[in-house]
Amino acid sequence: MKISVNWLKDFLPAFSPDIATLVEHLTFLGLEVENVDELSSHDDRVVVGRIEDVRAHPDAERLTICMVDVGQPEPLQIVCGAPNVRKGMVVPVATIGAVLKLEGGEKLTIKKSKLRGQESFGMICAADELGLSHDHSGVMELDLSCMPGEALNNYVHADAILDIAVTPNRPDVLSHLGIARELAGDTPVSYPAFSPVAFAESGTFVEVLDRSACPFYSAIVIRGVTVAPSPGWLQQKLQSIGLRPKNNIVDITNYILHSIGQPLHAFDLNQLEGGKVIVRSDMSGSFISLNQESCSIEPGMTVICDSMKPVALAGVMGGLNSAVSESTTDILLESAYFAPSLIRKSARKSGIASDSSYRFERGVDPLNVQRAAEAAAALILDLAGGCIAAAEQCGAPPFEKRKVRLRPDRVNALLGTELDSATMTGILARLGFEEESACDNELLFSVPSFRVDVDDEIDLVEEIARVYGYDNIRPSEQMVTTYPQSRKTPGYFPDYLRSVVTGLNFREILTNPLIKREDAELFDSALVAALNPISEGLEVLRPTLVPAFLKVIAHNIRHGSRDLRLFEVARGFRKSSLDGDSATSPLDGYLEREYLVMAVTGNRYPRAWNQPSGSSDVYDLTGAVEMLLEKLNLLDKSELNFYNDRTVGIELMLTREGKTRNCPAGVVQIMDPGLLKHFAITQDVFIAEIDSAVLEACFNPDVIYEPPSKFPVVQRDLSFVLPRSVTVQSLVRLVRTSDPYIRSVSVFDLFEAREEDGGERRVALSMEIADYNGTLHDERINEILLHVGSSAESKLGAVIRQV
Numbered sequence: 001m002k003i004s005v006n007w008l009k010d011f012l013p014a015f016s017p018d019i020a021t022l023v024e025h026l027t028f029l030g031l032e033v034e035n036v037d038e039l040s041s042h043d044d045r046v047v048v049g050r051i052e053d054v055r056a057h058p059d060a061e062r063l064t065i066c067m068v069d070v071g072q073p074e075p076l077q078i079v080c081g082a083p084n085v086r087k088g089m090v091v092p093v094a095t096i097g098a099v100l101k102l103e104g105g106e107k108l109t110i111k112k113s114k115l116r117g118q119e120s121f122g123m124i125c126a127a128d129e130l131g132l133s134h135d136h137s138g139v140m141e142l143d144l145s146c147m148p149g150e151a152l153n154n155y156v157h158a159d160a161i162l163d164i165a166v167t168p169n170r171p172d173v174l175s176h177l178g179i180a181r182e183l184a185g186d187t188p189v190s191y192p193a194f195s196p197v198a199f200a201e202s203g204t205f206v207e208v209l210d211r212s213a214c215p216f217y218s219a220i221v222i223r224g225v226t227v228a229p230s231p232g233w234l235q236q237k238l239q240s241i242g243l244r245p246k247n248n249i250v251d252i253t254n255y256i257l258h259s260i261g262q263p264l265h266a267f268d269l270n271q272l273e274g275g276k277v278i279v280r281s282d283m284s285g286s287f288i289s290l291n292q293e294s295c296s297i298e299p300g301m302t303v304i305c306d307s308m309k310p311v312a313l314a315g316v317m318g319g320l321n322s323a324v325s326e327s328t329t330d331i332l333l334e335s336a337y338f339a340p341s342l343i344r345k346s347a348r349k350s351g352i353a354s355d356s357s358y359r360f361e362r363g364v365d366p367l368n369v370q371r372a373a374e375a376a377a378a379l380i381l382d383l384a385g386g387c388i389a390a391a392e393q394c395g396a397p398p399f400e401k402r403k404v405r406l407r408p409d410r411v412n413a414l415l416g417t418e419l420d421s422a423t424m425t426g427i428l429a430r431l432g433f434e435e436e437s438a439c440d441n442e443l444l445f446s447v448p449s450f451r452v453d454v455d456d457e458i459d460l461v462e463e464i465a466r467v468y469g470y471d472n473i474r475p476s477e478q479m480v481t482t483y484p485q486s487r488k489t490p491g492y493f494p495d496y497l498r499s500v501v502t503g504l505n506f507r508e509i510l511t512n513p514l515i516k517r518e519d520a521e522l523f524d525s526a527l528v529a530a531l532n533p534i535s536e537g538l539e540v541l542r543p544t545l546v547p548a549f550l551k552v553i554a555h556n557i558r559h560g561s562r563d564l565r566l567f568e569v570a571r572g573f574r575k576s577s578l579d580g581d582s583a584t585s586p587l588d589g590y591l592e593r594e595y596l597v598m599a600v601t602g603n604r605y606p607r608a609w610n611q612p613s614g615s616s617d618v619y620d621l622t623g624a625v626e627m628l629l630e631k632l633n634l635l636d637k638s639e640l641n642f643y644n645d646r647t648v649g650i651e652l653m654l655t656r657e658g659k660t661r662n663c664p665a666g667v668v669q670i671m672d673p674g675l676l677k678h679f680a681i682t683q684d685v686f687i688a689e690i691d692s693a694v695l696e697a698c699f700n701p702d703v704i705y706e707p708p709s710k711f712p713v714v715q716r717d718l719s720f721v722l723p724r725s726v727t728v729q730s731l732v733r734l735v736r737t738s739d740p741y742i743r744s745v746s747v748f749d750l751f752e753a754r755e756e757d758g759g760e761r762r763v764a765l766s767m768e769i770a771d772y773n774g775t776l777h778d779e780r781i782n783e784i785l786l787h788v789g790s791s792a793e794s795k796l797g798a799v800i801r802q803v
Contacts (some may be wrong), residue, residue, distance in 0.1 A: 001165075001174055002242055003161070003179050003241070004160075004162075004241055005019070005022070006240070007176045007240070008183070010176070010190065011176060011177055012180050012189065015183070019036060019160050022162075023162070026162070026164065026183075028469060029466055030170075031164050031182065033163065035163040037161040038158075038160045039159045040158055041157075041158045042156070045094065045098035045099075046092055046125070046130070046151070048071075048091075048092065048093070048146040048147060048148050048150050049069060049090070049148055050088070050089070050091075050148045051067070051087055052067045052075050054066050057079065057118060058118075059117055059118075060116045063079055063080070063081050063115060063116060064079070064085055065077060066080050068093055069148045069149075070148055070149050071150070076121045077118075077119060077121055078122050078123065079115040079116075080124045082124065082139040089141060090141065090142040090144055090232070091124050091139050091140060092125045092140055092156075094110045094122055096111060096122060098110045098122075100125070102129065108129075110122060125139060132156065132236070132239055133242055133243075135239055135244050137244060141232060141235055141245075142156075143233055146232060155232070159240055169453040171261075171362035172365065172451055172452070174261055174358070174362070175259060176259050176260075177261060178261055178450070184430065185430060192378075193375075195374065195378055197220060197374050197391045198391060199370065199392060202393060202394035203392065204275075205221055205277065206279075207278045208395060209281075210280055210282075211395060213339050214314065214394075215397075216336060216337040216369055216394070216395040216397050217336040217393065217395060218335050218336065218370055218391070218393040219333060219335075220332075220374075220388060221391070221392075222331050222377065222381070222386045222389065223329070223330045223389045225330070225380060225385055225386035226384050226385050227249055227324060227326050227384065230245050230251040234251050234255060238255065238258075243258075247326070248383045249324045249331060249384060250266065252379045252380055253333075254355075258355075260375065261364060261365065261368065262359075262364055262369060262373075263359055264333060265312060265356075266332070266334070267331060267332040268324050268331060270328070270330055271321060271323075272307075272311065273307045276307065277305070277332060278304070278307070279303075279304055281299065281300060283299070283301075283310055284297060285297050287319045287320075289317045289318070289319055289320065290318050291352070295350050297310050297313070302338060304318075306322070313350055315336075315361075316343065316350060316352050316356060316357040317352050317354050330389075333376060333380070335372050337364060340362060344361035348534065349532075362452075365449050366397035366398050367397055369397060370393070399449050403447070404445055404454065404457060406428075406444075406457055406460045407442050408420070408421045408443065411460075411461050415461065416474070424464055425443065427464050428445055428460065431451075431467065432448035432450070433446065433447060433451075497692065498569055500631045501569075501596070506624070507567070508568060508569075511542075511548035514530060514534075514542070515542045515551075516538075516540075517539045519547040519551070522678065524543035524574055526574045526575040527574065527575070528540060529541075541572075541573035543572055544572045544597075545570055545597040546597065549599050550675070550679040550681065550685065551679060552566065553566070553681060553685060557681060558680075562601070563602030563603045563616075564599065564602055567596065567597060567599070568596075571592055571595070572593055572595055573590060573591070574590070574591050576588065576590060593692075594693060595690065595692055596688075596692050598624060600687075601616060601681075601683055601686065602616060604616045604620060616686065617684075618648070621686040621687075621688055622668050622688075625690070626638075626640070632699050633701070633703060634695070638653070640668075640729075641729045643667070646672070647669050650665045650666045650667065651663065652694060664694075665694040666694075667688070669687050669688070670684065671684070709771070711770065711774060713769070714768070714776055715767065716767050717766050718767065719749075719762060719765075720762070720765070720798040720800060721799045722761045722796070726797065728747060728750070731765070731796060732745050735788050735792065738791050739784045741769050741780075742767055742769055743770050745765055745768075746765070746766050747765060748764055749764035763798075
């Protein structure tokens, strides 16, 4: 939320803060300032100008030649490309020699120039060219009262725009008034001037059919208005917080929203069939919203209708068919209170997010509804003319005074302070809380209508703490710090797994479990969809962690970080193949598994003079996986099988109830180039995806020491002729399990003949044979070798090659 410091002075006239101190103060109040954009004063050669004449450029369709009065004896000829220049317009003009500060710190010096053959003696400026906003839709329009030739600094003052992060529980600070209340202290807050309006009960212009969705609705009918551009002061306020001025009526509603926090909407009364509005939640249909997109309506969504059709999605956005335009003469000004949960649902279903819905779905001040309407009506009468023809209301503000007790002793016990009751009462009074009674070391406060987040005593304690200042609360002298003892065995396996992988020089990331359907469908079809997605890109639960990993990698590469070693331990979700009759619970239709995913991409080492900087490959990742398995005491129980030229399978030996079997634990992959292209990645990426549950099932934290054999270890080599359909890994596994005396088996040579030569494949294995209880004799060794050969031939078709 953007807040203008100059705008705050409308509520606190004596407010003149140091910006750095103000930012720190707001942060300690719980309102984090994410960014500060200071708008400095302008060059004195940027002056006020009035456009005396506008004519088309003879050689360019999009350019115009303007004669501009800047207080000099003769008007200046300036060539302009803005679409909104017109005769009589008052604008900022950068004369020759003026220096403009552009975005990014660049400076532009205005010089005499020639555009398509026509001389130009200055520049008519847009708001962004003056650093006042990001609006470049047209030149900035000043108030007609500004005198040509005077410096722009006399009318547009230096400002600071604060971008404040507001937590969802604080809708009361979503306006300049709300921030002013937080900063006021003992200074009274000045409210916008307005004249009270007498509201009659609904009848001619307002009808509410769903009182639960709209407990309170008020409308003011103003006839005879003149829709025109807003005066300069109003445009400048809106532009300062990044809003684009439209016309005086719409700008006033936006001004009231950002000024005092109540969303308003103005309907063109002559475009409403039957000349009235009806609030209902039982409609089906569609309408074109103000953002010029079709908005579908279904029962349960609160809408504003005329007697024939929907004209607005209540609390979210109005319709184009009833919007205020230049031809509008009569308006119906809406100010209402809508049920927050229903506005939230409507905004999600329609996919429309607006400043109004942002406030309604969090809860606006119900006692501010009519005050805002009256303030807006006063401004409209002043800036657009007309007269109030009628004012109607339906229902009543849904506000019941809440009272919360406060025990000062409890406050001091929780905060470690020694504040007296008077100090606490003063702090809460500054925030709008009224003391109702005081007795027996207990205070009773009424909660203001704008504080929807305060219900209990602990909420008042928090208010006292943040206003008193967390930095003023002294640490307790009796505080005792204890440090947890290091644990050799993991109490929670995923955390232990994270610590191990971190030790392998991988950096942990955290990704959102909700991803785009388009990305998820690249990996699985049994997707679990979100019933009510919070945004377009968060539609399904991830079936695997890989899509999110690739998005993170792509994001880092775009920002210049190309050498990455990342990991995450998190869950994947998919639908199970269990049919409805077999399921005993709704959850039986879904599978949820925890995975460890590791990714490597970019260079193997950082660029340095004393080591090569080669690109990472799949063996870097398989090596890291093997180191992980070694740390988990699983390396001797694991096998890495090459499924194809892009995938390596990981299998672990699991022993349960005396039976041993090989469990698939995961894969190491070279990601497909087509898949990488989908995520806009132009370098190789290697990813390992391992089932965390299998790792935990096979893991044994107890390290069993096995001493080396006291007797000689025998080494024997065998060469096999292996059919092409049989994997080398299956031969190694068979040989290793052929006899308990075989301690290890490794491949030391491989030869594959060409297809035209028969395609014969020869594999040479080296075996270590040992007996821990005695010396092996040649007869026993020969028996083992014969058994290995016969098993390999009978089970795999592998024949010992005779040399």
